[in-house]
Amino acid sequence: MAHDNPAHGTLTGGCLCGAVRFTVTGAPTRFSVCHCGMCQRWAGGPLLAVHLTVPVAFEGEDKISVYRSSKWAERGFCGVCGSNLFYRMMGDGTHVLSLGIFDDQSAFTMESQIFIEEKPSGYSFANDVPAMTGAEVFAQLAKLPY
Ligand SMILES: [Zn+2]
Numbered sequence: 684m685a686h687d688n689p690a691h692g693t694l695t696g697g698c699l700c701g702a703v704r705f706t707v708t709g710a711p712t713r714f715s716v717c718h719c720g721m722c723q724r725w726a727g728g729p730l731l732a733v734h735l736t737v738p739v740a741f742e743g744e745d746k747i748s749v750y751r752s753s754k755w756a757e758r759g760f761c762g763v764c765g766s767n768l769f770y771r772m773m774g775d776g777t778h779v780l781s782l783g784i785f786d787d788q789s790a791f792t793m794e795s796q797i798f799i800e801e802k803p804s805g806y807s808f809a810n811d812v813p814a815m816t817g818a819e820v821f822a823q824l825a826k827l828p829y
């Protein structure tokens with residue numbers, strides 16, 4: 684429900700070298716943590732993911748490199764410095780932004796952890812949030828309209 688996940692005003696961010704910048708209005712204030720093996724390889728650890736339901740505007744778009752990581756999604760990164768920027772659904776163009784590329788992360792809180800069964804045993808987050816397995820995530824996705 685929208686009122687359970689209030690939106691930010693306008694936020695900005697960008698990659699390490701500054702070649703790619705973005706602006707988004709109405710981003711949710713929560714992020715989820717994905718422990719899946721693909722995100723671990725891509726991000727060098729769990730992906731702290733901000734699921735947008737609003738459009739994001741990029742500057743320096745010609746510097747964005749895209750890797751098609753599955754049938755349904757592609758992952759974008761800065762072609763200059765390699766910063767991981769987003770996961771994008773092929774179907775509707777929805778973006779999931781890396782939390783770490785926001786200039787100000789202070790108002791974001793953790794909402795959930797997913798693919799918890801793929802998390803390496805050597806670390807755990809202390810946040811008291813729901814943890815779902817990959818199977819539970821896919822079961823939930825199957826209920827979505829698309
Ligand atoms: Zn960069």
Ligand SMILES: [Zn+2]
Nearest residue numbers: 717718719722
């Ligand atoms: Zn993942």
